[in-house]
Amino acid sequence: xxxxxxxxxxxxxxxxxxxxxxxxxxxxxxxxxxxxxxxxxxxxxxxxxxxxxxxxxxxxxxxxxxxxxxxxxxxxxxxxxxxxxxxxxxxxxxxxxxxxxxxxxxxxxxxxxxxxxxxxxxxxxxxxxxxxxxxxxxxxxxxxxxxxxxxxxxxxxxxxxxxxxxxxxxxxxxxxxxxxxxxxxxxxxxxxxxxxxxxxxxxxxxxxxxxxxxxxxxxxxxxxxxxxxxxxxxxxxxxxxxxxxxxxxxxxxxxxxxxxxxxxxxxxxxxxxxxxxxxxxxxxxxxxxxxxxxxxxxxxxxxxxxxxxxxxxxxxxxxxxxxxxxxxxxxxxxxxxxxxxxxxxxxxxxxxxxxxxxxxxxxxxxxxxxxxxxxxxxxxxxxxxxxxxxxxxxxxxxxxxxxxxxxxxxxxxxxxxxxxxxxxxxxxxxxxxxxxxxxxxxxxxxxxxxxxxxxxxxx
Amino acid sequence: xxxxxxxxxxxxxxxxxxxxxxxxxxxxxxxxxxxxxxxxxxxxxxxxxxxxxxxxxxxxxxxxxxxxxxxxxxxxxxxxxxxxxxxxxxxxxxxxxxxx
Numbered sequence: 001x002x003x004x005x006x007x008x009x010x011x012x013x014x015x016x017x018x019x020x021x022x023x024x025x026x027x028x029x030x031x032x033x034x035x036x037x038x039x040x041x042x043x044x045x046x047x048x049x050x051x052x053x054x055x056x057x058x059x060x061x062x063x064x065x066x067x068x069x070x071x072x073x074x075x076x077x078x079x080x081x082x083x084x085x086x087x088x089x090x091x092x093x094x095x096x097x098x099x100x101x102x103x104x105x106x107x108x109x110x111x112x113x114x115x116x117x118x119x120x121x122x123x124x125x126x127x128x129x130x131x132x133x134x135x136x137x138x139x140x141x142x143x144x145x146x147x148x149x150x151x152x153x154x155x156x157x158x159x160x161x162x163x164x165x166x167x168x169x170x171x172x173x174x175x176x177x178x179x180x181x182x183x184x185x186x187x188x189x190x191x192x193x194x195x196x197x198x199x200x201x202x203x204x205x206x207x208x209x210x211x212x213x214x215x216x217x218x219x220x221x222x223x224x225x226x227x228x229x230x231x232x233x234x235x236x237x238x239x240x241x242x243x244x245x246x247x248x249x250x251x252x253x254x255x256x257x258x259x260x261x262x263x264x265x266x267x268x269x270x271x272x273x274x275x276x277x278x279x280x281x282x283x284x285x286x287x288x289x290x291x292x293x294x295x296x297x298x299x300x301x302x303x304x305x306x307x308x309x310x311x312x313x314x315x316x317x318x319x320x321x322x323x324x325x326x327x328x329x330x331x332x333x334x335x336x337x338x339x340x341x342x343x344x345x346x347x348x349x350x351x352x353x354x355x356x357x358x359x360x361x362x363x364x365x366x367x368x369x370x371x372x373x374x375x376x377x378x379x380x381x382x383x384x385x386x387x388x389x390x391x392x393x394x395x396x397x398x399x400x401x402x403x404x405x406x407x408x409x410x411x412x413x414x415x416x417x418x419x420x421x422x423x424x425x426x427x428x429x430x431x432x433x434x435x436x437x438x439x440x441x442x443x444x445x446x447x448x449x450x451x452x453x454x455x456x457x458x459x
Numbered sequence: 460x461x462x463x464x465x466x467x468x469x470x471x472x473x474x475x476x477x478x479x480x481x482x483x484x485x486x487x488x489x490x491x492x493x494x495x496x497x498x499x500x501x502x503x504x505x506x507x508x509x510x511x512x513x514x515x516x517x518x519x520x521x522x523x524x525x526x527x528x529x530x531x532x533x534x535x536x537x538x539x540x541x542x543x544x545x546x547x548x549x550x551x552x553x554x555x556x557x558x559x
Contacts, residue, residue, distance in 0.1 A: 009504075016498055017475065017479065019494070020476075020479045020480065020483075020491075020494075020495075021479055021482075023483050023487055023490070023491055023494065024482040024483055024484065025484070026484075026486060026487060026544075026547040026549075027549065029487055029490060029544045029547065030541065030544040030545060030547075033490070033494055033537065033540045033541055033544055034541070036494065036497070036498065036537070037497065037533075037537040037541075040497065040498070040500070040501070040503075040533055040537070043501070043504050044503060044504060044507065044533075047503075047504040047507040047508055048507060050508055052511050052512050052513070053507065053508075053510055053511065053512070054510045054511060054512045054514060054519060057510050057519050057522060057523045057526070058507050058510050058523075058526055060523060060527075061506070061522075061523040061524070061525075061526030061527040061530065062526055062527070062530050064527045064530070065526065065527035065528060065529065065530025065531045065533075065534065066530045066531075066533075066534040068527075068530075068531045068535070069530060069531040069532065069533065069534030069535030069536070069538065070534050070535065070538060072531070072535045072539070073534070073535045073536075073537075073538035073539035073542065074538070074542075076539060078543070081489055081493070081539075081543075084493070084535075084539060085489075085492050085493055085496060088493065088496035088497075088499075088531070088532050088535060088536055089496065089499075091500075091528045091529070091531045091532050092496065092499040092500060092502070092528075092529070092532050094524075094528050095500070095502045095503070095506065095524075095525045095526075095528035095529040095532070096502050096525075098506075098521045098522075098524045098525040098528065099502045099505050099506050099509065099521075099522070099525040101521050102506070102509050102514075102517075102518045102521035102522045102525060103509060105515065105517055105518045105521065106509075106514065106515065106518045113462045211492070212492070215492055215495060215496070215499075218496070218499045219495065219498075219499050221499075222499050222501050222502050223469060225502050225505060226465075226501075226502075226505070227462075227465055227469075229505045229508070229509065230461060230465065231504070231505050231508075232465065232468050233501060233504065234501050234502060234504070234505055235465060235468050235469050235472065236468060236472040237498050237499070237501040238499065238501065239469055239472035239473045239475075239476055240472060240475070240476040240479070240480075240495070240498060241476075241495040241496075241498050241499040242473065242476065243472075243473050243475075243476025243477045243479075243480055244476060244480040244491060244492075244495045245492075245495070246477075247477065247480045247481055248480075248488060248491070248492065251485070251488075338485070338486075340485055345488075345489060345492065346485065346488035346489060346491075346492065347485055347486060347487060347488030347489035347490070347491070347492075348489055350485070350486040350487070350488075350489065351489045351490070351543050351546070354543070354546040354547045354548070355546050357546075357548065359548055359549055359550035359551075360486055360547045360548065360549065361549055361550050362550065363486055365484075365485055365486075
């Protein structure tokens with residue numbers, strides 16, 4: 001029976017791998033997800049077939065969990081996906097922690113190896129859980145998005161980390177004693193604390209990195225739990241998720257030109273960093289009315305929309321798609337250029353535009369649009385700011401210097417939709433707004449685009 | 460021998476993960492994250508197997524909690540990923556509209 005279960009787990013692992021492989025194209029992605037869920041289903045079914053299980057608890061747990069999961073999945077708005085992912089990361093971390101705890105409680109007197117991986121499960125699972133909860137609260141606006149820093153924060157965090165590792169070593173040498181159990185509980189509590197203290201100093205703008213990293217942690221926690229119960233499927237699946245989270249973290253860091261250490265420890269966005277570059281860009285701005293913008297767009301051969309998170313905040317994605325379709329009817333080539341850190345998580349803007357029925361073949365990555373930016377007639381920047389700031393290319397004193405941007409300033413004309421002249425999320429002035437080829441079109445993004453749509457329909 | 464063997468599996472799976480994930484286009488990074496959330500609900504099977512009839516009460520309670528949390532991940536993760544991927548559509552070949 002055990003052998004049979006293990007073979008089925010092997011099939012599950014293969015299905016997970018194929019599922020991820022099919023995510024390499026939007027055309028096959030949905031089937032891949034179904035395949036992956038099939039892998040999970042058969043793994044659960046054979047797990048239920050082993051001997052001596054206490055079904056009343058299992059069914060209770062599955063019913064509660066499935067109901068909550070299904071409710072969340074059906075209700076969540078696409079703009080809230082980062083919060084959802086943060087919550088799920090947290091659940092993953094906590095389930096690994098509780099699983100390792102349940103195992104330890106049943107059999108406290110274990111080998112050194114099991115003790116080490118139990119310690120790691122508790123540590124990583126605990127940090128993932130509370131770290132994700134803080135990330136969730138920040139993303140949902142339940143606590144301040146600003147970085148919370150206090151004096152000697154790193155010294156305190158470092159000391160706590162050293163203490164927990166020492167406690168871990170003592171625990172691993174003697175897990176079976178009642179002192180070992182006390183240490184175990186303390187380690188769990190401190191791990192939960194570290195999750196909080198390591199996430200609160202990270203500002204809202206850096207949340208995409210944090211949830212990617214926590215995504216990775218939740219996988220690694222599952223891995224560690226897999227080592228505790230010697231289950232290869234947990235190890236394989238956890239490793240796949242861990243790798244995925246690490247890759248996304250790297251992509252996000254690269255797109256912001258910051259090292260992971262800088263994101264985690266610098267307190268970027270606490271207000272102190274932004275002030276140093278107070279002088280910023282100056283000059284004359286050229287405002288435009290809806291009619292002006294209409295004439296510019298009407299005569300353009302190619303239009304590239306550059307959406308930022310402001311677009312989603314204004315709920316303007318549907319009118320933008322409508323404007324895009326009207327432009328296409330007018331024989332204008334329309335595409336959407338998306339910066340890797342636009343939105344609040346990796347790929348967030350793409351989902352928001354897909355929800356508004358923008359076909360995915362019109363969504364272009366930054367590295368594909370920049371080389372041909374000189375031949376673009378009009379760039380329409382909606383709700384984006386730092387990701388189109390030329391200071392990142394040419395102003396060495398700028399805090400975002402070196403960050404790759406969508407080089408809209410090289411297009412023939414740039415139209416910037418903006419509510420007011422307030423600087424963006426990172427509090428940095430944008431030289432793009434003062435360029436000769438830039439027109440500022442002020443107002444709420446949704447109303448502004450609606451006015452353009454009306455212009456097109458009337459003419 | 461067993462720990463070494465598990466470590467082998469772990470290291471190879473990490474390398475496989477890097478290969479697979481680096482081929483996912485940035486358009487699909489959000490579904491990738493929610494989909495991997497679902498996969499990271501895999502402790503579910505471990506939690507199920509740990510809930511034996513002979514368990515002390517606290518173990519049963521912790522095990523049930525692990526099952527419930529992992530089920531949230533599995534069900535919520537797969538469902539929301541499917542909801543998202545359903546929205547990704549290719550451009551339809553439309554009949555030519557009027558010119559300028």
